[in-house]
Each structure stands twice: as structure tokens, then as C-alpha cells.
Amino acid sequence: LKSARSQKLSGAILVNGALALIVILWMIPVVGVWISSFRERFDIATTPWWYVFPHRDWVMTKTIDPLQAGLDSNGLMNVEGVTATFEELRAGIESGNKRLIWIGNRRIGTIQVQQREWTTTANLNLENYRQVLDSRPVEIKHADGTRETVRGDDFSSALLNSLTVAVPSTVIPILIAAYAAYGFAWMRFTGKRFWFTLVVALLVVPLQIALVPVLRDFAGLHLNATFLGIWLAHTGFGLPLATYLLFNYIRALPRDILESAFIDGASHFTIFQRLVLPLSIPALASFAIFQFLWVWNDYLVALIILGPDPNTRVVTMKLAAIVGDRGQDWHLLTSGAFMSMIIPLIVFFALQRYFVRGLLAGSVKG
Amino acid sequence: MAVPGQIAEDPQGSVGKAIARLLSIGLSITLPLIAFFLIYQGFLFLRAGHAAKWVMAVVAIVWGVGGVAFLYYFLNLLAEKLPLKWTARLQPFVFVGPAIGMLLWFLALPAVRTLYISLFGRNGPPAVPLSMLFTSPGAYFASLSAGFVGLSNYAAVFTDRLMLGAFRNNILFWIGIAAPLTVIAGLLIAILADRSSFERLAKSLIFMPMAISLVGASVVWNFIYEVNPPGTPQIGLLNAIVAGLGGRSHGWTNYTPIAPWNNLFLVIIVLWLQTGYAMVLFSAAIKGIPEEMLEAARVDGANEFQIFFRIMIPYILGTIITVTTTIIIFTLKIFDVVWVMTGGQFGTDVIATQFYRQSFINRNAGYGSAIAIVLLIAIIPVMIYNLGQLKEQETFR
Numbered sequence: 001l002k003s004a005r006s007q008k009l010s011g012a013i014l015v016n017g018a019l020a021l022i023v024i025l026w027m028i029p030v031v032g033v034w035i036s037s038f039r040e041r042f043d044i045a046t047t048p049w050w051y052v053f054p055h056r057d058w059v060m061t062k063t064i065d066p067l068q069a070g071l072d073s074n075g076l077m078n079v080e081g082v083t084a085t086f087e088e089l090r091a092g093i094e095s096g097n098k099r100l101i102w103i104g105n106r107r108i109g110t111i112q113v114q115q116r117e118w119t120t121t122a123n124l125n126l127e128n129y130r131q132v133l134d135s136r137p138v139e140i141k142h143a144d145g146t147r148e149t150v151r152g153d154d155f156s157s158a159l160l161n162s163l164t165v166a167v168p169s170t171v172i173p174i175l176i177a178a179y180a181a182y183g184f185a186w187m188r189f190t191g192k193r194f195w196f197t198l199v200v201a202l203l204v205v206p207l208q209i210a211l212v213p214v215l216r217d218f219a220g221l222h223l224n225a226t227f228l229g230i231w232l233a234h235t236g237f238g239l240p241l242a243t244y245l246l247f248n249y250i251r252a253l254p255r256d257i258l259e260s261a262f263i264d265g266a267s268h269f270t271i272f273q274r275l276v277l278p279l280s281i282p283a284l285a286s287f288a289i290f291q292f293l294w295v296w297n298d299y300l301v302a303l304i305i306l307g308p309d310p311n312t313r314v315v316t317m318k319l320a321a322i323v324g325d326r327g328q329d330w331h332l333l334t335s336g337a338f339m340s341m342i343i344p345l346i347v348f349f350a351l352q353r354y355f356v357r358g359l360l361a362g363s364v365k366g
Numbered sequence: 367m368a369v370p371g372q373i374a375e376d377p378q379g380s381v382g383k384a385i386a387r388l389l390s391i392g393l394s395i396t397l398p399l400i401a402f403f404l405i406y407q408g409f410l411f412l413r414a415g416h417a418a419k420w421v422m423a424v425v426a427i428v429w430g431v432g433g434v435a436f437l438y439y440f441l442n443l444l445a446e447k448l449p450l451k452w453t454a455r456l457q458p459f460v461f462v463g464p465a466i467g468m469l470l471w472f473l474a475l476p477a478v479r480t481l482y483i484s485l486f487g488r489n490g491p492p493a494v495p496l497s498m499l500f501t502s503p504g505a506y507f508a509s510l511s512a513g514f515v516g517l518s519n520y521a522a523v524f525t526d527r528l529m530l531g532a533f534r535n536n537i538l539f540w541i542g543i544a545a546p547l548t549v550i551a552g553l554l555i556a557i558l559a560d561r562s563s564f565e566r567l568a569k570s571l572i573f574m575p576m577a578i579s580l581v582g583a584s585v586v587w588n589f590i591y592e593v594n595p596p597g598t599p600q601i602g603l604l605n606a607i608v609a610g611l612g613g614r615s616h617g618w619t620n621y622t623p624i625a626p627w628n629n630l631f632l633v634i635i636v637l638w639l640q641t642g643y644a645m646v647l648f649s650a651a652i653k654g655i656p657e658e659m660l661e662a663a664r665v666d667g668a669n670e671f672q673i674f675f676r677i678m679i680p681y682i683l684g685t686i687i688t689v690t691t692t693i694i695i696f697t698l699k700i701f702d703v704v705w706v707m708t709g710g711q712f713g714t715d716v717i718a719t720q721f722y723r724q725s726f727i728n729r730n731a732g733y734g735s736a737i738a739i740v741l742l743i744a745i746i747p748v749m750i751y752n753l754g755q756l757k758e759q760e761t762f763r
Contacts, residue, residue, distance in 0.1 A: 012561075012563070015558055015561045015562050016562050016563055016564070018558055019555070019558045019559060019562045019564075019568050020564075020568075022555060022558070022568075022572070023567075023568050023571050023572060026571060026572050026574075026575075026638065027571060028603070029586045029587060029589070029590055029638065030574075030575075030578075030586060032586075032589060032590070032603065033585070033586050033589055036589070044601065045601065046598075046599060046601075047599055047601065048599060048600065048601045048602075048603070048606055049601070160420060160423055161423075163423060164422065164423040164426050164427065167427050168426060168427055168430035168431055171427075171430075171431045172430055172431060172434050175431070175434050175435065175438070176434065176464050176465050176468065177465060179438060179460075179461045179462070179464070179465065180461060180462045180464070180465030180466070182461055183458050183461030183462035184462060187457070187458040187461060187462075188458065189455075189458035189459065189462075192458075195462065195466055196756075197753060197756065198466075198469065198474060199465075199469065200752055200753055200756050201749050201752070201753060202469055202473045202474065203749075203752060204695055204745050204748050204749050204752065205473055205477065205742065205745065205749070206698075206699045206718075206738070206741050206742060206745060207473075208699065208718060208721050208738045208741055209473075209476060209477045209480050209738045209739070209741070209742050210472055210473055210476035210477070210480070211476075211725065211738075212476075212479075212480060212483060212490075212725055212731055212734060212735055212738070213475070213476040213479040213480060213483070214471075214472060214476055217471075222413065223413075226412065226413050227412060227422075227426050227430075228409060228412060228413065228430070231430055232468075232472070233472065235468055235472075236468045236469065236471060236472025236473060237472060237473070239465055239468050239469055239472075240469065240473070243465055267446065268457055268461070269442045269446070269457075272461075293576075293577055296579070297577075297578070297579030297580065297581075297582075298579075299579065299580060299581050299701075299702045299705075299706075300701055300702065300718075300722070304726060315579075316579050316581040316582075319579075319581050319582065319585060320581050320584075320705075320706050323581075323584065323585060323588065323706055327588070330589065330592075330601070333585050333588070333589070334585075334589065336585075337582045337585040337586060340579060340581070340582050341577070341578050341579075341582050344577040344578065344579070345574070345577050345578075347577070348574065348576070348577035349570070349574075349577075352570060352573075356646055356650075359643065359646055359647065360646075360647065360650055
């Protein structure tokens with residue numbers, strides 16, 4: 001009996017340990033970006049992000065000016081009890097816990113005496129975020145006290161654009177789909193079966209199929225690069241799923257409640273507004289979160305409908321543009337990526353229950 | 367006597383009624399006109415886009431949502447004003463009409479139009495006014511046939527070297543490797559989480575990448591794959607490990623010596639993103655397995671592997687099929703990750719990146735449309751399955 005218990009215990013340790021390992025593995029990429037976004041531009045480019053944690057590294061204890069010390073960089077030099085050429089010093093000479101290294105070029109460089117110590121490279125501040133958010137030039141303060149004026153990347157207006165795109169693109173399809181779902185569930189009309197079959201068939205249609213014709217229509221209506229255009233597009237692309245989900249929910253509402261309202265003489269419109277909408281709030285919320293995240297995170301539709309116009313550029317496009325133009329500017333990429341994630345993450349963690357409920361009800365978009 | 371008496375009794379009332387009726391008719395015409403005028407002004411205001419950003423945003427939201435709400439209210443009012451018979455006939459279309467209209471405009475008709483465009487050359491069908499079909503049908507068809515290429519775009523799709531590479535990547539790496547890996551990882555993590563003592567936290571953290579955009583995820587993983595020249599400190603995690611083990615740093619998604627296996631580094635990103643989805647669905651399915659069933663199996667001496675393969679898997683088979691199909695559809699259409707990470711270079715092209723390049727960069731509408739149609743055809747089996755499910759459910763009893 002005792003061995004069974006210890007077996008159970010070791011099993012529990014194994015399960016929890018394995019899961020903890022997986023969770024840590026899953027979080028490392030995001031944590032790395034998150035930590036990096038607070039680091040100095042120079043630090044990000046030259047040292048790994050985990051150097052903000054204590055690690056063993058060479059730390060300078062003394063610098064020697066070769067000219068003052070009377071050393072000839074073209075010949076053998078005798079420094080701190082070591083004799084070496086410039087090339088050897090350039091590569092660094094280690095002896096025990098000490099290292100000599102030549103920093104800079106042959107004529108005006110200096111020799112550093114370094115020691116291996118526990119250290120951290122943690123100059124954390126919000127300067128990257130200031131630079132990424134501001135639309136005007138910003139004065140950045142570096143950790144060493146120097147100041148620099150840099151161009152702002154204007155993520156704040158990209159965030160505003162994303163919000164402007166995402167909120168109506170979430171609410172409008174919900175309104176339209178809720179009416180349609182009620183119509184399909186509780187009204188009688190010719191061709192009902194046909195139209196609902198169309199809704200289900202369109203559930204998985206890849207939206208790539210629609211982009212070229214829609215873009216042509218928009219060009220004719222002068223809707224390219226307008227918010228109105230992208231709301232309409234997201235509404236159209238989100239409707240099959242919205243209608244299907246809400247239909248499944250609204251159809252399952254108790255029949256006697258609606259029927260007694262009919263007998264009391266209420267019209268369809270009144271029943272829909274006073275009864276069905278309030279009763280459907282959980283389903284509406286599920287879809288709303290799903291659609292909001294989808295629109296916020298969308299790249300393809302924005303790329304094609306909104307195009308490169310900086311006035312309407314959303315966060316995903318802004319971020320992708322920085323990846324393309326300045327893929328090495330990690331201080332901008334990390335803080336920009338985090339700005340693009342912050343709102344969906346808040347929505348996600350605050351309303352996760354509804355999101356999961358939506359997924360379980362079949363929220364998967366074509 | 368009563369009839370004239372009534373008229374004489376109430377002359378003012380009937381005039382008043384007439385005026386009231388006129389007024390109500392007048393109002394019910396002018397108010398919507400004013401509303402439509404406001405909506406149109408809002409539209410022009412937004413299209414011009416001169417105002418301050420936040421003003422635009424607020425106006426945009428109020429205008430968009432208010433406009434749609436007004437549309438329904440107005441259309442319904444019209445329908446309810448009609449005789450009862452017509453109300454019953456038309457009101458359903460007030461409810462479902464806008465949705466059907468949007469679906470037709472944005473999905474159903476475009477599919478047909480894309481099919482049509484795919485039969486033409488790079489500029490698509492020539493712009494000939496439809497009226498010509500009636501005035502001079504000969505000239506109409508002559509100018510149409512000028513750009514008509516038949517199925518040769520499709521022939522090109524299935525012979526072009528770049529397209530064949532894209533098909534290989536979609537089928538081998540995305541459907542063949544990414545999808546099953548995601549399903550298996552999701553299932554294993556769901557089972558682990560089910561038995562752990564911090565299930566909620568673990569699930570929520572592994573699920574979290576679902577909230578992140580594919581572009582954001584690409585930045586996150588670019589950082590993991592970042593490469594610095596050999597000998598300098600590696601800021602990318604993967605190269606830091608390689609350097610730590612004494613290797614030479616190199617790129618990952620663009621590491622052509624191992625081509626086409628560099629695609630696996632893109633697959634990892636999608637695995638990271640989608641496992642949470644699979645896990646959540648499997649987790650719910652596993653919780654649906656009756657506890658007595660598992661207990662009975664244990665009492666009968668079944669070990670954990672037998673329980674997993676003989677009881678759990680068959681029990682959640684439906685969920686496994688759903689999750690697998692969903693992820694296959696997702697991977698079939700994969701675009702953002704590839705486009706942002708590599709731009710389709712280094713042999714990582716997929717169908718959707720080829721579609722984008724041909725349609726919007728090379729401006730070859732016919733060829734791009736043919737690629738889109740191929741994508742649609744690939745998804746048709748799933749569509750048919752969905753419709754079969756619908757029929758089985760007997761939705762309209």
C-alpha cells in the first residue's frame with residue numbers, strides 16, 4: 001500500500017513537473033520580448049535579454065591607455081604581467097579570473113582589465129515605449145545620461161486606428177447577424193432553407209476568394225483606404241459565423257416565452273429587442289470577443305483594403321512595416337509588439353470564459 | 367340619420383385627423399430623409415478624413431453603429447405600416463435581408479466573380495459595358511474573348527515551379543506536419559493539465575498566444591531566431607544555445623542548407639499559436655468522459671495507456687475530427703506568419719502568399735484568381751461535410 005502511495009506521489013510530481021516545464025517553454029518567447037522592450041537600445045542589440053538576470057560575465061575593473069603606458073601596438077607589449085601582440089590582445093587573453101582585452105582600433109584603442117563576476121545588465125526604463133508611441137520627435141534619455149532626439153513611430157495613432165476599425169467591425173456584424181438569426185429561427189418565409197444552407201456553406205470559404213472582386217467594387221465606390229470600407233469587409237467576412245452561432249443559440253431559447261409574448265400581441269421587432277437580445281447576451285458576448293480579437297489581429301484584410309495610407313494604418317500593419325524596414329531595431333519591435341498585444345491580452349484574460357464558450361460552440365472562421 | 371349627423375358633429379375632428387395624418391406622413395418621409403442625409407454627410411466626413419484622429423474615431427463608431435441600427439428600425443417601420451398580409455410576407459426579409467445582402471456581396475458573388483476572372487489574362491475580363499451585349503452582341507463577345515485564356519491560368523498554377531513549391535509546403539509541412547503536431551500537443555497537454563494541480567493557470571497561459579496577432583507572434587519568434595555574426599554575443603535564444611554548445615550561429619527560417627526543412631521553424635510558430643485552441647477543445651471533451659467508465663476500466667486492471675487508447679480516444683473522436691479539420695483549414699490558408707517572417711523567400715512560399723503576390727504585387731488578376739479558386743476547391747470537402755451535418759441535425763423540423 002505504501003509503495004502505491006509513493007507511486008501516486010511520484011506520478012503527481014511527474015505530471016506537474018512536465019506541465020510546468022511546458023508552460024515555461026510556452027512563455028519564454030513572450031517573456032523575452034516583454035523584458036527586452038524595457039531595455040536600452042544598445043543593450044538589446046549587444047547582449048541577450050536574459051542578461052537582465054544575474055549571470056557570470058567579464059566586468060571591467062581597470063582601463064589602461066597604451067599611449068600613456070608607453071606601449072607600442074606594433075610590437076610585443078607587456079601589460080599587467082602578460083606579454084602579447086596587438087592581435088592577441090584584440091582577441092582577449094584570459095588568465096585565471098582575469099582577462100585583458102583591447103577595445104577599439106590599433107591607434108586610439110584602450111586595454112581593459114576585466115574580471116569574471118556575477119553581474120546584471122538591467123537598465124530598464126520606458127524610453128522605448130515613448131519612442132514607439134509618440135507621433136512627434138521625442139527626446140530619449142539613455143542610461144549613461146546622454147540624450148538623443150529620435151523620430152517617434154506613432155503607434156498611438158495606429159492603436160487608435162485599430163480601435164476605430166475593430167469596434168464597429170465587431171458591433172455591426174453582431175447587430176446584422178442577430179436580426180438574421182432571429183429571422184431564421186423564428187420567422188417563416190420562402191427560401192429559408194436555401195439561404196441558411198448558404199450561410200453554412202460560406203462558413204469555411206477562404207476570404208482570399210473575395211478580395212479581388214471586393215477591391216474592385218471598393219475602387220468604384222471610392223471606399224479603398226477608408227474605415228467604412230474595412231468595416232463593411234469585416235462585417236461581410238464575419239457574418240456567416242456570427243449568424244450560425246447566434247442562430248444556434250436563439251433557436252434554443254424556450255419556445256413558450258416567445259409564444260406567450262406573441263399572444264400578448266407583441267410584434268417580431270418588439271420581441272426581438274425586448275426579449276431575444278437580452279436573453280442572448282452570453283452568445284453575443286462570445287461572438288463579440290471572437291470577432292474583436294480576429295479584427296484586431298487581422299493583417300491580410302487591412303493590408304488589402306486600407307493599404308499603406310499612414311492615416312488609416314492599423315497596429316498589425318505598422319508592426320509588419322517595422323519588421324520589413326528596420327528588422328534589427330529590436331528596441332522598437334519589442335515595445336511595438338507589446339503595444340499591439342496589450343489590448344487583445346486584456347480582453348482575452350478578462351473575458352476568457354466567454355471566449356472558450358464561443359470556441360466550444362464552433363467559433364472558427366473561414 | 368346617424369351618418370350625416372356624425373359628419374356635422376365632428377367637422378373639425380376629421381380635418382384635424384387629416385392634418386395629423388398628413389403631418390405623420392410628412393414626418394415619416396422627411397425624418398428618414400434627414401437621417402439618410404446625416405448618414406451620407408457622416409460618410410463624406412469620414413471619407414475625407416480631415417478631422418482630428420480621436421474625433422474621427424468617435425464619429426466613425428457612432429455613425430457606423432447608429433446607421434445600422436437606424437436602417438433596421440426604419441425598414442421595420444415601413445414593413446409594419448403595410449397591410450398585415452404584406453407585413454407577414456416582408457418582415458422576415460427586413461430581418462434576414464441585410465445579412466443575406468452582405469453575404470452575397472462579400473462572399474457568395476465574389477466566389478463566382480473570382481472564378482470568372484480566373485478565365486482571363488492578367489487584367490481580368492476587359493471592361494466592356496453590359497449594354498453592348500444588347501446593342502452589338504458580336505462586338506461584345508469579340509472584346510471579351512480578347513482577354514479570355516480559358517483554363518491556361520490553371521495549367522500554369524499546376525506547372526509553375528513556385529506554385530509547386532507552395533503546394534509542397536502547404537501539403538507536407540503545414541497539413542502534414544503542423545496540423546498533426548498541433549493536435550497531438552494539444553491532446554497531451556490537455557491530459558497533463560487535467561491531472562495537474564494548477565490546471566486553470568496552465569491552460570490559460572498555453573492558450574494565451576491565441577490572443578496575439580500572427581504579426582506579433584512573428585516578431586516574438588523573429589527575436590528567438592535572431593542571428594548575430596559568429597563570435598559576437600547572440601541575442602537570439604536559439605543561436606545562443608547553438609553558440610553555447612560550441613556551434614556556429616546561423617539563420618533559421620532562412621537557413622537554406624537544410625531546405626526545405628527550414629519551413630519547420632515557421633511550423634513551430636503556428637504550433638505555439640494553435641496548440642492552445644486544440645487543448646481547450648480536448649480539455650472540455652475529456653471532462654465529458656464519465657468518471658465511472660474510467661474507474662471501471664481501472665478496476666478491470668487496464669493501465670493508463672490502454673485507458674488512453676481504448677477509452678479516451680474513441681470517446682473524444684468527434685472532437686479530434688473537429689479540431690483536426692479546423693487546424694487543417696487554418697494551415698491551408700496560412701499567410702501572415704510566412705509573409706512577415708520570410709516573405710515567401712527561401713523556399714517557404716505557400717498558396718496564400720503566392721495568391722497575394724500574384725494578385726496584388728504582380729497585378730496578375732487572372733492568375734491570382736485561379737490560385738484563390740484552387741484554395742476554395744481544396745476546402746470544398748469540409749464544406750460538404752458541414753452541410754451534411756446540417757441536414758442530419760434537421761435544423762428546420
